[in-house]
Amino acid sequence: xxxxxxxxxxxxxxxxxxxxxxxxxxxxxxxxxxxxxxxxxxxxxxxxxxxxxxxxxxxxxxxxxxxxxxxxxxxxxxxxxxxxxxxxxxxxxxxxxxxxxxxxxxxxxxxxxxxxxxxxxxxxxxxxxxxxxxxxxxxxxxxxxxxxxxxxxxxxxxxxxxxxxxxxxxxxxxxxxxxxxxxxxxxxxxxxxxxxxxxxxxxxxxxxxxxxxxxxxxxxxxxxxxxxxxxxxxxxxxxxxxxxxxxxxxxxxxxxxxxxxxxxxxxxxxxxxxxxxxxxxxxxxxxxxxxxxxxxxxxxxxxxxxxxxxxxxxxxxxxxxxxxxxxxxxxxxxxxxxxxxxxxxxxxxxxxxxxxxxxxxxxxxxxxxxxxxxxxxxxxxxxxxxxxxxxxxxxxxxxxxxxxxxxxxxxxxxxxxxxxxxxxxxxxxxxxxxxxxxxxxxxxxxxxxxxxxxxxxxxxxxxxxxxxxxxxxxxxxxxxxxxxxxxxxxxxxxxxxxxxxxxxxxxxxxxxxxxxxxxxxxxxxxxxxxxxxxxxxxxxxxxxxxxxxxxxxxxxxxxxxxxxxxxxxxxxxxxxxxxxxxxxxxxxxxxxxxxx
Numbered sequence: 001x002x003x004x005x006x007x008x009x010x011x012x013x014x015x016x017x018x019x020x021x022x023x024x025x026x027x028x029x030x031x032x033x034x035x036x037x038x039x040x041x042x043x044x045x046x047x048x049x050x051x052x053x054x055x056x057x058x059x060x061x062x063x064x065x066x067x068x069x070x071x072x073x074x075x076x077x078x079x080x081x082x083x084x085x086x087x088x089x090x091x092x093x094x095x096x097x098x099x100x101x102x103x104x105x106x107x108x109x110x111x112x113x114x115x116x117x118x119x120x121x122x123x124x125x126x127x128x129x130x131x132x133x134x135x136x137x138x139x140x141x142x143x144x145x146x147x148x149x150x151x152x153x154x155x156x157x158x159x160x161x162x163x164x165x166x167x168x169x170x171x172x173x174x175x176x177x178x179x180x181x182x183x184x185x186x187x188x189x190x191x192x193x194x195x196x197x198x199x200x201x202x203x204x205x206x207x208x209x210x211x212x213x214x215x216x217x218x219x220x221x222x223x224x225x226x227x228x229x230x231x232x233x234x235x236x237x238x239x240x241x242x243x244x245x246x247x248x249x250x251x252x253x254x255x256x257x258x259x260x261x262x263x264x265x266x267x268x269x270x271x272x273x274x275x276x277x278x279x280x281x282x283x284x285x286x287x288x289x290x291x292x293x294x295x296x297x298x299x300x301x302x303x304x305x306x307x308x309x310x311x312x313x314x315x316x317x318x319x320x321x322x323x324x325x326x327x328x329x330x331x332x333x334x335x336x337x338x339x340x341x342x343x344x345x346x347x348x349x350x351x352x353x354x355x356x357x358x359x360x361x362x363x364x365x366x367x368x369x370x371x372x373x374x375x376x377x378x379x380x381x382x383x384x385x386x387x388x389x390x391x392x393x394x395x396x397x398x399x400x401x402x403x404x405x406x407x408x409x410x411x412x413x414x415x416x417x418x419x420x421x422x423x424x425x426x427x428x429x430x431x432x433x434x435x436x437x438x439x440x441x442x443x444x445x446x447x448x449x450x451x452x453x454x455x456x457x458x459x460x461x462x463x464x465x466x467x468x469x470x471x472x473x474x475x476x477x478x479x480x481x482x483x484x485x486x487x488x489x490x491x492x493x494x495x496x497x498x499x500x501x502x503x504x505x506x507x508x509x510x511x512x513x514x515x516x517x518x519x520x521x522x523x524x525x526x527x528x529x530x531x532x533x534x535x536x537x538x539x540x541x542x543x544x545x546x547x548x549x550x551x552x553x554x555x556x557x558x559x560x561x562x563x564x565x566x567x568x569x570x571x572x573x574x575x576x577x578x579x580x581x582x583x584x585x586x587x588x589x590x591x592x593x594x595x596x
Contacts, residue, residue, distance in 0.1 A: 052099025080110025239303015
């Protein structure tokens with residue numbers, strides 16, 4: 001007889017079944033378990049956080065599950081930045097978890113960074129028990145009050161019965177309309193109390209109903225104006241990236257044959273190799289992009305907000321007559337800084353699709369002679385070759401490092417993060433992005449220290465991709481402790497530090513506007529970054545000669561499973577050109593030291 005027979009194995013169980021005691025009804029989950037179930041319902045894969053007293057019940061619930069990977073960072077600011085980087089690269093909602101008091105205040109910079117760049121995030125914060133709120137309890141702060149100016153919305157959950165619905169609302173608000181961070185503040189007693197669990201499939205908010213479809217009449221006006229243009233221009237920002245509308249933008253530009261520019265946050269929406277792309281515009285934009293912006297007669301602005309770093313002085317920008325069409329999901333962004341002629345509120349992808357459809361059906365077309373003359377003028381501006389720089393055999397030019405990085409990774413699945421400063425602008429200018437969501441940096445808030453956490457978040461989401469953090473010796477030290485996180489969670493990112501021993505952008509401004517008085521912009525007593533990287537268990541490479549740059553980058557790429565820190569000693573005197581000084585107009589550019 002075969003004792004392993006399935007029939008024999010099942011028989012005793014079947015016979016015994018009638019005699020087993022009925023199972024007790026499952027107990028209601030506590031608030032922490034409800035939170036975890038809500039995150040699971042939202043298909044959250046990664047959660048970046050740091051534990052503390054107010055969130056220990058939540059951490060206990062996380063310990064009991066295995067579908068969400070929690071990443072223990074070394075500072076709460078990095079938790080939010082890493083979740084932010086993940087969201088930027090994937091388009092999904094990033095999620096972070098911090099404790100009350102200093103956990104919240106440490107996270108504020110990350111929340112504000114995400115808010116300024118409209119990144120979909122949910123930040124879960126611990127709070128002291130509800131009876132202690134307002135009594136200056138240990139590690140208490142007014143989370144709702146502190147974060148109100150830097151979130152799309154925030155919630156304080158006082159009843160565990162409201163927790164699931166609140167989280168549904170949080171994710172819905174974060175990802176719809178103009179995206180943004182949402183804070184959910186959970187008192188410790190709420191995370192312990194129990195309630196029946198129900199996570200709604202959908203949610204409706206009476207006071208929140210973002211418009212998706214653009215107004216048909218406004219779109220018809222826009223089409224008419226675009227086809228009548230003699231000097232047209234398409235200007236796009238981060239909204240095209242966030243709205244996943246890059247393909248629609250490319251279709252529109254191809255259909256019309258019009259020149260196009262991207263803001264710092266919009267790079268990759270148009271391929272850098274496309275001849276219609278004029279490069280980035282703004283304070284450190286190309287000569288041709290800025291001159292075209294100032295001299296066009298019809299401007300189509302899509303998912304951009306005419307901020308100060310893009311148009312410079314609004315009065316100077318308004319000195320040239322032009323008609324402006326502005327497409328944005330957020331009505332408050334339209335005519336905020338620049339008065340527009342045809343506002344279109346709606347999802348940029350939906351509006352672009354309707355624009356394309358109507359242009360194809362239109363009976364008229366742009367005057368080809370006028371468009372050809374406009375392109376001739378643009379090509380004359382292009383001849384200035386504003387991004388040219390003098391190569392050197394003696395010192396490493398930072399522009400050359402970025403160009404080499406682009407040459408070595410342009411055919412690879414690569415993501416580039418940056419911190420903030422000169423290195424950020426050089427990366428934006430010299431790395432030629434072909435696809436969206438490959439350039440991850442802090443635009444609106446200009447936050448130093450984001451580059452490494454961004455890279456960690458992306459590497460977890462895209463483990464097979466090459467993830468490079470282009471940084472400086474100033475920025476990298478703000479979150480350098482996250483090298484420990486890289487080691488623990490095996491996120492082998494590559495750090496390219498353009499080390500000029502200065503807070504480079506501060507030094508550049510001090511040189512140009514403050515008489516060369518370099519007040520506290522020189523980085524003294526720097527660590528040995530190679531030894532520091534090795535102390536964290538990584539690979540460190542010192543690069544001091546121009547001829548060694550390519551070899552070091554190749555070695556970093558080849559070390560696929562190791563985090564590599566390249567300490568690249570660059571020219572201390574190099575400045576970012578072109579440059580529009582504060583208070584000047586967009587076409588009043590300095591193209592080099594000869595213009596000083």
